[in-house]
Amino acid sequence: MDETNRAKRVISFSPPDITEEEISAVGDALRSGWITTGPRTKRLEKELAAFTHAAGFACLSSATTSLECALRAIGIGPGDEVITSAYTYTASASPIVHVGAKPVLCDCEADGFGIDIDALPQLITDKTKAIIPVDLGGRMVDYDHLFDVLNQERDHWHPSNDIERCYDRIMVISDSAHSLGACYKGKPSGSVADFSTFSFHAVKNFTTAEGGGLAWRDAGFDNDAFYHQIMLLSLHGQDKDALAKNKPGAWEYDVKFPGWKCNMTEMQAALGLVQLKRYPSLLARRRDMVDHYQRRLADAPVTLVHHFDNVNQSSGHLMLTNVSGFDRQACNRVIIAMAEAGVATNVHYKPLPLLTAYHDLGFRVEDYPNAYARFSNEITLPLHTLLTDEDIDYICDCYIRAIASESASSAHHSC
Numbered sequence: 001m002d003e004t005n006r007a008k009r010v011i012s013f014s015p016p017d018i019t020e021e022e023i024s025a026v027g028d029a030l031r032s033g034w035i036t037t038g039p040r041t042k043r044l045e046k047e048l049a050a051f052t053h054a055a056g057f058a059c060l061s062s063a064t065t066s067l068e069c070a071l072r073a074i075g076i077g078p079g080d081e082v083i084t085s086a087y088t089y090t091a092s093a094s095p096i097v098h099v100g101a102k103p104v105l106c107d108c109e110a111d112g113f114g115i116d117i118d119a120l121p122q123l124i125t126d127k128t129k130a131i132i133p134v135d136l137g138g139r140m141v142d143y144d145h146l147f148d149v150l151n152q153e154r155d156h157w158h159p160s161n162d163i164e165r166c167y168d169r170i171m172v173i174s175d176s177a178h179s180l181g182a183c184y185k186g187k188p189s190g191s192v193a194d195f196s197t198f199s200f201h202a203v204k205n206f207t208t209a210e211g212g213g214l215a216w217r218d219a220g221f222d223n224d225a226f227y228h229q230i231m232l233l234s235l236h237g238q239d240k241d242a243l244a245k246n247k248p249g250a251w252e253y254d255v256k257f258p259g260w261k262c263n264m265t266e267m268q269a270a271l272g273l274v275q276l277k278r279y280p281s282l283l284a285r286r287r288d289m290v291d292h293y294q295r296r297l298a299d300a301p302v303t304l305v306h307h308f309d310n311v312n313q314s315s316g317h318l319m320l321t322n323v324s325g326f327d328r329q330a331c332n333r334v335i336i337a338m339a340e341a342g343v344a345t346n347v348h349y350k351p352l353p354l355l356t357a358y359h360d361l362g363f364r365v366e367d368y369p370n371a372y373a374r375f376s377n378e379i380t381l382p383l384h385t386l387l388t389d390e391d392i393d394y395i396c397d398c399y400i401r402a403i404a405s406e407s408a409s410s411a412h413h414s415c
Contacts, residue, residue, distance in 0.1 A: 009391065011387070011395060012382065012386075013203075013344035013380075013384075014346075014382065014384050016202050016203075016207050017282065021274050021278075022270075022274045022275065025270040025271065026267050026271055029266045029269075029270040034266055037235075037241055037264060038266045039243070040273060041268075044276070045057045048190075048272075048276065049215070051181075051188070052191055052196070053188050053191035054190045054191055055216055055217050055218040055223050056215070056224075056226060057213055057215045058213060058230040058231065059211065059212075059268075059269065060262050061234075061263065062091075062199065062210060062211065062212040063091060063175070063177040063199035063201070063212035063213075064091040064095060064212070065212065065260070066213055067095040069214060069233045069260075070216075071101070071173070072099055072233055073163070073230055074163050075161040075163055076099055078101065079101075080102070081103075081104050081129065082101050083120065083130075084104075084115070084134065084175070085105070085106055085115040085132075085133065086105040086107055086108065086352050086353060087107075087108035087115075087136070087349065087352075087368075087371040087374055088134040089348075092134050096132075101129070105352060106120060106123055107369065108370050108371045108374060110370045113136040113374060114136065114139075115131075115141060120149055120150075120153075121152070121153055124156050125156060130170060130171045130172070131173070132173050132174070133172065135174060135177075135182065136305075137178055137305050137317050138181075138182050138317030139179070139306070139307055139312055140182050140192065140314070142311075143192045144185070151169055154169050156170070162221065166219040167194065167219060171194045171195070172194045173194065173195040174189070174192070174197065175197060176193070176197060176215075177197065177198060177204070178199070179317070180204070181279060183313040191217060192217075193217075194216065194217055195215070195216045196214070196215045197215075198213045198215070199212050200213065200272060205316070205317055207272075208275070209271060210268065211264050211268045211272065214230060232256055233259050234260065234262045236255060236261060237255045237257040237258055237259030239253055239254045239255070240252075241263070283315065287307075289383060290383070292392050293381070293396065296396035300400050301324040301325065301403060301407075302321045302399075303324065305318070305319070305321075318348055318380050319381040319382070320348060320378060322377045323403060325407075326403075326406070328377070330377075330406050331376075334379060334403060337398075337405065341402070343381075343382065343395050345379055345381055347375070347378055348380045349375070351371040353367070353371075354372075354375075
């Protein structure tokens with residue numbers, strides 16, 4: 001038995017980093033007797049607005065419901081088109097379908113994971129109301145370039161309601177599920193796009209177990225009124241939440257429209273408030289881990305996502321890698337070898353046209369060659385703040401060995 005097998009570790013892909021402080025805070029929320037949306041949720045919204053430099057912030061049940069609420073509050077629906085990346089998870093596109101609009105997919109860039117901004121003019125029509133770029137892995141897309149392209153396409157912008165008339169170009173609703181804490185040219189995620197949607201799912205850098213949020217910039221509309229509209233959407237269309245109705249004599253309420261139910265609970269907010277206090281140190285640790293990976297894999301036949309440079313300061317959410325010269329089958333064998341060594345890995349993502357739901361909508365992966373090329377040799381390594389430096393060394397050793405073994409095996413079979 002070789003040294004690696006004798007020293008075998010078990011390394012999970014992305015467990016939550018939860019301390020006794022979070023556990024105690026959740027217990028306090030439970031003991032308070034107020035467990036649905038309440039004062040902790042409202043406090044978390046204010047703290048996240050300050051953290052992201054957003055004009056407003058609403059905490060909801062997920063990034064997916066945050067995106068859907070944004071689309072509905074803006075007024076996007078049947079007859080409208082919304083463009084998003086073909087290289088993303090379904091949650092970037094499914095809300096477009098939920099509101100009755102038409103999803104339009106754009107290929108990703110040839111040398112990265114972001115949406116191909118230069119390809120957008122070919123997809124924009126007079127029906128296009130929004131672009132949903134995806135900050136994949138925590139690295140924000142080139143928003144200045146995106147806004148420049150959209151400014152050049154102003155002839156296609158036809159606003160049809162008061163919110164849309166606050167803009168003189170197609171709107172940008174960022175899928176920022178991965179990028180809380182990231183910065184683009186010194187501006188935090190949440191203050192760059194017109195609207196930004198965040199995920200606080202259990203596998204994210206910052207977690208409330210489930211949950212998410214919507215941030216927005218000043219654009220000339222009434223921020224308080226917009227926030228109230230998001231609250232209506234998230235609570236059946238009811239004009240008072242439980243906290244407001246709890247005031248003496250304040251039982252009376254109205255339902256403005258048949259809404260949905262996607263509010264955040266006090267237990268989630270209690271968890272989030274502690275996580276946010278810890279978050280700067282968690283982000284710093286993630287940067288150290290990214291640097292460690294880059295040093296250890298510098299000579300390996302892999303390309304790593306570029307998390308940090310003079311323009312982009314990533315949240316360091318995912319360690320995305322592409323293995324040079326490998327196809328999907330070879331990468332799958334490497335994933336199995338890593339699992340046998342005790343290391344859980346993942347793939348981010350299958351391009352949407354490879355999924356039945358989007359194939360059935362008429363999308364074909366052949367139309368998105370960059371997305372397929374990225375997917376074909378992508379392997380995501382563990383990147384979470386419970387990892388030690390020794391864990392990363394072990395992961396890299398296993399990864400280099402698995403790639404070498406697969407290369408040797410492929411060379412043997414080709415002879």
